[in-house]
Amino acid sequence: MYYDDIEIGTTVRVGSYRIDAGDIVSYAKRWDPLPVHVDEQAAKQTVFGGLTASGSHTVAIRTLLLHRVPIQDGVIAAGGWDEVRFHKPVRPGDELWLEVTWIEKRPSASKPDRGIVTGLMKLLNQDGDVVLSHRDVIVMRIRQSV
Amino acid sequence: MYYDDIEIGTTVRVGSYRIDAGDIVSYAKRWDPLPVHVDEQAAKQTVFGGLTASGSHTVAIRTLLLHRVPIQDGVIAAGGWDEVRFHKPVRPGDELWLEVTWIEKRPSASKPDRGIVTGLMKLLNQDGDVVLSHRDVIVMRIRQSV
Numbered sequence: 204m205y206y207d208d209i210e211i212g213t214t215v216r217v218g219s220y221r222i223d224a225g226d227i228v229s230y231a232k233r234w235d236p237l238p239v240h241v242d243e244q245a246a247k248q249t250v251f252g253g254l255t256a257s258g259s260h261t262v263a264i265r266t267l268l269l270h271r272v273p274i275q276d277g278v279i280a281a282g283g284w285d286e287v288r289f290h291k292p293v294r295p296g297d298e299l300w301l302e303v304t305w306i307e308k309r310p311s312a313s314k315p316d317r318g319i320v321t322g323l324m325k326l327l328n329q330d331g332d333v334v335l336s337h338r339d340v341i342v343m344r345i346r347q348s349v
Numbered sequence: 350m351y352y353d354d355i356e357i358g359t360t361v362r363v364g365s366y367r368i369d370a371g372d373i374v375s376y377a378k379r380w381d382p383l384p385v386h387v388d389e390q391a392a393k394q395t396v397f398g399g400l401t402a403s404g405s406h407t408v409a410i411r412t413l414l415l416h417r418v419p420i421q422d423g424v425i426a427a428g429g430w431d432e433v434r435f436h437k438p439v440r441p442g443d444e445l446w447l448e449v450t451w452i453e454k455r456p457s458a459s460k461p462d463r464g465i466v467t468g469l470m471k472l473l474n475q476d477g478d479v480v481l482s483h484r485d486v487i488v489m490r491i492r493q494s495v
Contacts, residue, residue, distance in 0.1 A: 234409040237421060250425060258427045259405070259412045263380040266405045275383060279396060280435075281404045287430035337430075
């Protein structure tokens with residue numbers, strides 16, 4: 204998919220990714236070793252009552268699932284993420300889906316070969332609860348006539 | 350550090366984290382297998398001219414470095430990230446520092462044991478260039494009188 208193929212208002216849903224305790228702990232030991240992410244016993248004493256995935260890990264799962272939306276050939280660069288919100292904890296055994304709704308697109312003001320696309324990203328669990336949401340701004344190629 | 354210890358306007362700098370090509374490729378193979386992150390030859394053909402770290406990886410390094418700011422005992426939950434911007438590519442050999450400036454704090458309106466703190470986060474490379482910035486909203490414990 205190129206910039207040209209992004210249709211505003213459409214939603215695509217891809218998945219799933221199943222997360223387990225080993226996955227949560229091994230990611231967090233490397234990147235975010237808080238007790239609530241790496242220590243099952245300590246996690247029980249937190250407001251979450253058990254192990255939860257690191258926010259960085261949840262974002263990484265979003266990124267991995269985004270590869271199932273066939274935009275890779277069109278992506279030039281990441282423009283940024285806005286309003287990243289962690290609505291619910293991600294717990295061992297959760298099965299996660301990604302919903303992408305294209306909400307905005309505009310051609311680049313300076314470079315005719317590219318445009319800027321905004322997707323509303325929602326990561327949902329098996330109960331349909333949104334666990335993560337954000338807006339993702341992506342710089343994408345415009346198909347060139349030959 | 351608890352909510353009480355956060356002084357608005359102060360900046361703390363921690364680091365460093367040195368990233369190499371193996372680190373970039375192994376993270377991205379797992380979480381973000383775009384050619385620009387996993388394939389040195391293909392990466393040369395992109396606008397970046399070589400391997401760059403995945404945005405998720407850059408954010409994970411930010412999270413890891415944040416553990417050197419002693420707020421962990423005070424953290425209750427993540428409130429969210431705003432205006433996440435990837436200003437410059439992170440490349441093999443880069444050495445990264447984290448600068449945190451506390452820009453806002455307020456007690457919770459509903460729960461007297463906690464407050465909401467906002468930190469401006471900047472990840473900088475060895476040349477002093479900002480590679481990543483965002484605002485991080487953190488829910489923190491307020492010290493209770495006994």
